Amino acid sequence: MRPASRERAQGLVAIAILAMALGAGRSALSAWGPRYGGELRIALADATTRTEPSAPRGLAERILAGLVDETLLAVDEEGRARPALAQSWASAADGREWTLRLAPATFHDGTPVGSADAVRGLRRFLRSESVAAVHLARALDGGDEYRRGHTDALAGLSALDDARLVLRFRVPSAVPLAPLASPAAAIVSARGAGAGPFVPTTPPSARGVSATAFGRHVRGRPFLDVVRLITTGATDRGRPDGGGADVTSGPPALTPATGLLLLILDPAAPPLAEGRARALIAASVDRAQLARHFLPGGEPADVLLAPTLLAPLPVSAARGAASPTPVPGRLLLRVASDVPQSASQRVVAHLAALGLEVKAVAVPAALATTTAGPARLLVWYPEVAEAGLALEELATLAGAGPPVRLALEAADSVRDFDRRRAELQRIEETLRGTHVLVPLARLPLPLGAR
Known part of the structure; x- marks a missing residue:
């Protein structure tokens, strides 16, 4: 060659x-x-x-x-569990109890992967900052109390023997094992070695x-x-x-598009307090032009989740306002370091055309989701590629109120695929309708071979 x-x-x-x-x-x-x-x-x-x-x-x-x-499980394009460190799993008690059998595996330090390692790793995971961990803690028997540190007892998680562990849930749910695919749920040895x-x-x-x-x-x-x-x-x-x-890290990038260029607007910050102002900002960006000219391999995005995760409801494509209504004021925009500079400059230009005086400040990508600010521009990847968990993560980013969170919990209990999908579609539409989360474009994996 x-x-x-x-x-x-x-x-x-x-x-x-x-x-x-x-x-x-x-x-x-x-x-x-x-x-x-x-x-x-x-x-x-x-x-x-x-x-x-x-x-x-x-x-x-x-x-x-x-x-x-390495995690116990992974998820496929449809959010279904597939093997990783766990080679098989079976349910009982009408889906409230799941037994996972580990594959023969070894950590980097030479020690075998056992159920005690898996239990220890999941206990650590349940107290982490992961959104998937919050979801799992809410579902597991005794999980909420354990996560809050009220007790070290955890009835919902135990090892049967060296190769099997059991998870016990309060109620059956649609995708009970999906949180185990989070990178935060990876299993390490007692000495911290990965697999x-x-x-x-x-x-x-x-x-x-x-x-x-x-x-x-x-x-x-x-x-x-x-x-x-x-x-x-x-x-x-x-x-x-x-x-x-x-x-x-840069062009020429290769498909498929996996990340979402996302503009996050804080409704508590002027001039974004009015929903009308946020809606005008969302409508001002010409997504097709942004993707075609400034994001090689990118695709315009009008919804929050990729179609491979959740088929969208019909939505009118946002093309940018021809004669935008002014939105005066000053706006601090924090831009993640992994956002292509030309794309961020184009977004700033659209905002300036509305009458906003925009000050763009770069922040490390690792801090973009946690750094407070009136507006943030970042590339978002779901922690777990499953529609319900991804929407929970987005709801957290948006600071969504109880109605959205209760709707997500209700959807998690729906085990009929079509009904659950319809409920998740409505939740996505609700999240997007506040214009706190403004999807702009889908980005391919931002790595190009030289």
Whole structure:
């Protein structure tokens, strides 16, 4: 194979692996072709220093979690559970009790993966900041009390033997096991070693992290030998080859579109307190033009969830107001570091055309969802690629009130697929109708092979 072809193939390998980490599904692997050995270097805009499983706060954390960690279960494109560290599962008591059987697997430190590790990992997960953890705690028998720290007893989780664990739920639900696919629910050994396809050989730092193939991974050894995540701050920014990286965070990006370019407006902040002002802002952005000219491989987005997660109700495409009604005032816009600069500048231009005096301030992608501000522009990836959990995550971002949260809880108890989908569609429409969450475009995995 010619060097250029080999580099291109390595880039496709990386993108396929990272698509899996972001929930794109197994189809990504077949779509991007075969994998090849050797070393792969991936340049990213932000560093990550995460050392234990947590809800990913940016692309770098998601990629690292997908490389070094493994969860009990994964979910497919339709939110259905598929094997990971757990090879099978069975329900009893009309769906209120689920028994998971672990596959023979090994942690990076050589110790076997056992049910005690799984129970310990899930207990940690239940007290984490993950939205999926909140969902699981609410559903498990005794989960809420345990999460709040009122007790260490947890009747809803126990180990039957070395290879089996049981989860007991208060009531049956539609997708009881989906929260186990959260990266924050990854299982680690007593010494903190992961069980993912790659073993970190250097601790995460501002310069990046290196990892080698794990020969005893539960799904077999990866064909790549080494993966290095390099922050652009640790490379030569002036070099056109991304500082020697095989794959870079930027164009040309490859499909499928997995992230959502999302504008979040705080209704408590002037001039956004009036729903009319937020609606005008939402209508001012020409999404088709934004995607076509400023987001290579992007698609205009008029709804919050990708059609692969939730088929949308009919919605009129937002094309941008021809003669926008003025929205005067000053607006501080916090822009996540992984938002393409040209796209953020275009959004600012649309807001300025309304009469807003916009001050854009860059923030690290890892802080974009938690940093307060009147307006935020970020790329959002669902923690778990399942419609109900994704809407719960969006409701948290929006600060949605009790009616939305109660509707989500009610939908979770609906086990008929068509009825549940209809309820989730109505919830998505309600969330979007407040114009607190303004979907702009769907972005492909922002990595391009060089």
